[in-house]
Amino acid sequence: MPVLNNACRLRIGRYSEPGGIYLLTTITDQRRPVFNDFHLGRLVVNQLRHAHDEGVVNSIAWVVMPDHCHWLVELRHKSVSELMCRIKSRSSVAVNHASQSNGRLWQKGYYDRALRHEEDLKAAARYIIRNPIRAQLATRIGDYPLWDACWF
Template identity: 25%
Template sequence: MPNYRRLYIPGGTFFFTLVTYHRQPHFSSSENVAKLRQAVAMVKKQMPFEILGAVILPDHIHFLWTLPEKDFNYSKRIGRIKVLFTHALRNQNNLPENISNSRKKHRESNVWQRRFWEHTLQQEEEIEIYLNYIHYNPVKHGLVSCPHLWPYSSFQTWVGKKAYSFDWACICHRQKVLIPNFDLIIDKVGE
């Protein structure tokens, strides 16, 4: 069995990728996005953390979180979010029935991939790169032509903070777009 090692730094900033089982598009419906947001809000209330950036795509999610100063347990938070969202789907009878024996043995549903992708940001400059990745991701996947068109992203929040212009990486006005280069982080994002 592979040996998974995670870096746990109290008060750290972390980039996460959570993927649905077999890339099922659970987040194609606004109702399921609302269920996910409710699960995140509940966990955030129980175990506080700061969400610096987020994007919800049909079959995966990216988060950028900072934990409280003496806290390092992001795994517990992510596990709880997965459980709460899965229970919300189960309550609506939206869960697929075909659960493998291995998943039954580990008491898992077939909503999420077993693990999640994590990268610890150790330099301040990394935050901008990962935020750009998060906000450009819907364009990268061909879901929209411009970041401002995707409704399930923290992009508008950052536009409000004047960290981005509304037309960042935008082609709406037939302007030439400078596409961010993610070559340095592509092996750290879990897609």
């Protein structure tokens, strides 16, 4: 029996559907704190907003941490895997261009969790945007520059 690596294991049983709510997490390669550089973090933010503006997703909340990104979305078009491939690819190109490098930005794979519509989306959004406070990067969420949520 072949051994599966984590990237493959994450894909087993994955199913996405338009209108579904998903909590998505992707981590930088080797957990490098790339987004300690605010300008590089904004390049990821631009890609999240671009997907929202194009109608691919309805962004509910997101935060870009130094070494990972959480994104709560309602899927409109495309599958979760197509969405994540697009975001990771486009943000990698932008970050590599800006930092004059050509290395891998993101780890292979990503984490996703489908939320039921009856779950408290505001609680999930609060959990996401409080990441910088839990990580002691800010004392108030308003002090951290790389986040947004549709209710705040």
